[in-house]
Amino acid sequence: MPPSDLNGYHGAYLRVDVSTGQAERVPLPEKVLRAFLGGVGLGAWIVLQEGAAKADPLSTEAPLAFVFSPLVGSPLTTSAKFAVVGKSPLTQRFNDSLASSQFALAGKRCGVDALVLVGQAESPSILLIDEDEIRLEPAEDLWGETIPTAEKRLRKVWGLAYQFAVIGPAGERQVRFATISHDGRHAGRGGHGAVLGSKRLKAVAVRGAQRCTWAYPQELAQFAKELSAKSWGPATAKYRELGTMANLLVFNRLQALPTRNFQRSQFAEAVELSPEHLSATRQKTRDSCAACTIGCEHIYALKEDDSPGVRLEYENVFALGPLCGVSDPQTVLECSRICDELGLDTISAGGTIAFAMECAERGWLDIPWLRFGNAEALPRALQSMVTNDELGQLLRQGSRRMAGMIGHDSIDFAPQVKGLEIPGYEPRALQSMALGFAVGSRGADHNRSGAYEADFSEKVDRLNLRPEDVSHAVESENRAAILDSLILCKFLRGTLSDFYAESAEMLRLVTGWEIGPAELQETARRIVNVKKRFNMDAGWETGEDSLPARFFEDQLPGVAHSSFTPDRFRELVQAYYAERGWRKDGRLTEDQALAISMAESCNP
Amino acid sequence: MHTRVICRMPMTVHVEFFGIPRLRAGIAATQCQGTSLGEVLQELAERFPGLANDCFQGNRLRDAFAANLNGNRFVSDPATPLTRQDHLLIMSADAGG
Ligand code: SF4
Numbered sequence: 001m002p003p004s005d006l007n008g009y010h011g012a013y014l015r016v017d018v019s020t021g022q023a024e025r026v027p028l029p030e031k032v033l034r035a036f037l038g039g040v041g042l043g044a045w046i047v048l049q050e051g052a053a054k055a056d057p058l059s060t061e062a063p064l065a066f067v068f069s070p071l072v073g074s075p076l077t078t079s080a081k082f083a084v085v086g087k088s089p090l091t092q093r094f095n096d097s098l099a100s101s102q103f104a105l106a107g108k109r110c111g112v113d114a115l116v117l118v119g120q121a122e123s124p125s126i127l128l129i130d131e132d133e134i135r136l137e138p139a140e141d142l143w144g145e146t147i148p149t150a151e152k153r154l155r156k157v158w159g160l161a162y163q164f165a166v167i168g169p170a171g172e173r174q175v176r177f178a179t180i181s182h183d184g185r186h187a188g189r190g191g192h193g194a195v196l197g198s199k200r201l202k203a204v205a206v207r208g209a210q211r212c213t214w215a216y217p218q219e220l221a222q223f224a225k226e227l228s229a230k231s232w233g234p235a236t237a238k239y240r241e242l243g244t245m246a247n248l249l250v251f252n253r254l255q256a257l258p259t260r261n262f263q264r265s266q267f268a269e270a271v272e273l274s275p276e277h278l279s280a281t282r283q284k285t286r287d288s289c290a291a292c293t294i295g296c297e298h299i300y301a302l303k304e305d306d307s308p309g310v311r312l313e314y315e316n317v318f319a320l321g322p323l324c325g326v327s328d329p330q331t332v333l334e335c336s337r338i339c340d341e342l343g344l345d346t347i348s349a350g351g352t353i354a355f356a357m358e359c360a361e362r363g364w365l366d367i368p369w370l371r372f373g374n375a376e377a378l379p380r381a382l383q384s385m386v387t388n389d390e391l392g393q394l395l396r397q398g399s400r401r402m403a404g405m406i407g408h409d410s411i412d413f414a415p416q417v418k419g420l421e422i423p424g425y426e427p428r429a430l431q432s433m434a435l436g437f438a439v440g441s442r443g444a445d446h447n448r449s450g451a452y453e454a455d456f457s458e459k460v461d462r463l464n465l466r467p468e469d470v471s472h473a474v475e476s477e478n479r480a481a482i483l484d485s486l487i488l489c490k491f492l493r494g495t496l497s498d499f500y501a502e503s504a505e506m507l508r509l510v511t512g513w514e515i516g517p518a519e520l521q522e523t524a525r526r527i528v529n530v531k532k533r534f535n536m537d538a539g540w541e542t543g544e545d546s547l548p549a550r551f552f553e554d555q556l557p558g559v560a561h562s563s564f565t566p567d568r569f570r571e572l573v574q575a576y577y578a579e580r581g582w583r584k585d586g587r588l589t590e591d592q593a594l595a596i597s598m599a600e601s602c603n604p
Numbered sequence: 605m606h607t608r609v610i611c612r613m614p615m616t617v618h619v620e621f622f623g624i625p626r627l628r629a630g631i632a633a634t635q636c637q638g639t640s641l642g643e644v645l646q647e648l649a650e651r652f653p654g655l656a657n658d659c660f661q662g663n664r665l666r667d668a669f670a671a672n673l674n675g676n677r678f679v680s681d682p683a684t685p686l687t688r689q690d691h692l693l694i695m696s697a698d699a700g701g
Pocket of ligand 1 (some may be wrong): 078100239287288289292293294295296297489490491
C-alpha cells in the first residue's frame with residue numbers, strides 16, 4: 001500500500017466485501033479528512049457514501065465501518081480508540097459506538113484510516129486483515145462461544161500480534177442491541193454486533209506495522225506529557241478512585257435515578273449497589289484502556305468465584321439494578337458478566353427487561369416470574385435473549401419493537417427514544433439531558449450529548465428548562481462531536497480549560513494543519529449535520545425528536561414542581577432547531593445540506 | 605416597640621458528602637453552623653483538611669466539584685445565604701457515566 005504524504009492519516013480506507021473476500025483501497029481526500037476528522041465524523045461521511053442510510057442494516061449490502069482517527073497511535077492520553085459506524089438495526093437510524101485499546105492501534109497500523117465491511121460470508125468466519133493480506137478463515141467452531149472464550153481461542157490460534165473485535169452469541173443471533181467487544185470493552189450501543197453477526201463474522205482481526213508521521217513530534221510529545229499530568233488532577237479523581245458508579249448515590253439523592261422502568265426516580269436500596277459499599281465488601285482492582293493515564297475501570301470480584309472480576313459502570317449498575325428494582329449486588333455483578341459474555345448492551349438489555357416487567361405486572365405478558373425486584377428473573381431473562389424461547393424472541397427486539405408486538409398503550413412507557421433505550425438519567429429531573437435524548441441522532445444517548453453537564457450546574461433549572469437554555473445542549477453535543485471524532489475519552493474533558501483551542505492544538509501538532517478554534521467549532525457543527533443528513537436519508541421525521549408519553553403524563557413522585565408538558569417540550573425542541581440553524585421542521589437548510597454534498601463530491 | 609432577641613437559635617446546616625468529597629471527609633454527613641456557603645466551606649476546611657486540600661480553593665469549591673442546596677438548585681457564590689435546616693450536598697461536578 002503506498003505511503004501517504006499526510007501526517008496523522010494514511011489517506012484511505014479499506015472496503016472489504018466479505019462475500020467474495022475482495023478488498024479495495026479507497027482514497028480519502030485531505031479535504032474530507034479535514035472536514036470530518038476521524039472516528040464518528042469521518043465514519044458518518046464514509047457510511048453515507050457507502051449507502052448505509054437507505055440499506056437494511058442487517059442486509060448483505062449494509063456497510064459497517066471501523067474508523068480510526070488522526071490521534072490514534074499518538075502519545076496523547078486516551079487516544080487509542082475506534083468508532084464503529086453504520087445504521088442501527090435497533091433504531092434504523094445513524095449509529096456510532098466507540099471502544100478502546102489495541103484494536104485501534106493495530107487497525108490503524110494496517111495502513112488505513114477505516115475498514116468498511118460489506119457483504120456476507122458463506123459460513124461463520126473470521127476476517128483477518130494485515131498490511132498485505134486479507135482473508136477469511138472458517139469459524140464454525142467458534143460460533144456460539146461466549147466473547148471471552150472466543151477471544152482466548154483466537155489468541156491461541158492466531159497469536160498475540162493480531163487484535164480482535166469479537167461478537168458473542170447475541171451478535172450471532174442478531175439481538176438488536178448486541179455489542180462488538182475487544183479486550184473486555186464494548187462498542188456497545190445500537191446493535192452493531194448484530195450487523196457483524198448478519199455478515200457471519202465472529203471476529204475481525206487486525207495486524208500491521210505501518211505508522212503515521214506526526215507534523216511536530218517533539219512539541220506533540222511535550223503537549224502529551226503536560227496533558228497526562230493534568231489527567232491526574234482533581235477533574236478526573238472521581239473516575240480514578242470510584243469510577244462512573246460514583247453517580248449512583250448522587251443521582252439517587254437528586255431524584256434522578258431511573259427506577260422500576262422510570263416509574264420512580266429514587267431507589268431505597270441504592271446504597272447496596274454503591275461503589276462505597278461494594279469496595280468495602282469485596283475485592284476490587286483497577287484497569288485502563290491502552291494509552292490511558294486516567295484508568296476509570298473498576299473491576300469487582302464475584303464472590304466465591306475464581307473467574308476474572310466484572311467491570312462495573314454506572315450504566316450497567318443502574319440498568320440491571322434500580323431500573324429492574326433489583327438491589328442484590330451479586331445479581332447485578334452476575335448479570336453484568338452475562339452481558340459481557342453474550343455481548344449485550346447493558347442499557348438496552350436492562351431497559352427492555354424493565355419494560356417487560358412492567359408489561360407483565362400489568363397482565364399484558366403472561367410470565368409470572370418476571371417481576372420488579374425478582375433477582376432470579378434478571379439472569380433468566382438475559383439468557384433467554386440468545387435462545388429460541390418466546391420471551392427471548394420478544395426481548396431481543398428492544399423495547400420499541402416489543403411494544404408494537406404487545407400492543408395496549410405499552411409504547412407510552414417503552415423506555416426509548418428512536419428505539420434506543422434511555423440511559424440512567426431521569427429526563428423529568430434532568431431536562432437539558434431530556435432535550436439531548438430527544439434530538440440525538442442515535443436516540444436516547446448520554447455520550448453524544450452531555451447536556452447533563454448543564455443540569456448539574458447553576459446554568460439552568462434542571463426541573464424547568466427554558467427555551468433560552470437550549471444552547472447548553474447544543475454546545476455539549478458540539479464538543480462531543482469533536483471528542484468522538486478526534487477520538488479522545490470524554491473523561492478527559494474536565495482537564496481541558498479551553499476546549500476548542502487545546503483540541504485544535506492537538507490536531508495541529510499531529511497533522512500540521514494550521515487549524516484554530518473557530519474552524520473546529522465549524523467542524524463540530526458539520527459533524528452533527530452529517531449525522532442529521534444520514535437520518536434524513538434514512539427516513540427521519542420531526543415527531544421522532546420527542547420522549548415517550550410517560551414523561552409528560554406521569555409526575556415524578558416527590559418532585560412536585562417539575563413541569564414537563566408536550567407543548568413546553570416541543571418549544572424546547574424548536575429552540576434547539578433554531579439554535580442549530582436548522583429549518584423549523586428540524587431538517588437541514590439547503591446551505592447546510594450543500595456543505596455536506598460538497599464534501600460528498602470529493603468521493604473518488 | 606423593639607423586639608428583644610433573647611437567644612439566637614444556632615444555625616444548623618446539614619452537609620452531605622458524595623463521591624470524592626465523601627472519601628476525603630471520611631464521613632457521609634455532618635452539621636455546620638455557618639450562615640452562608642462560604643462560611644460553611646470555611647468551617648468544613650478547618651475540620652477536614654484533606655477535603656479542603658483536594659476539593660476547595662479558598663472559600664469556594666474547585667471547578668471539579670459542585671454544591672447543591674436541598675437537592676434542588678446548584679450554588680457556588682460564597683455569599684449564598686444558608687438557612688436553618690438547609691441541606692448542602694457536596695459532590696463531583698462531572699456526572700459522566
Ligand atoms: S478514562 Fe476510562 S474509558 Fe476513558 S480511556 Fe481511560 S480507562 Fe478508558
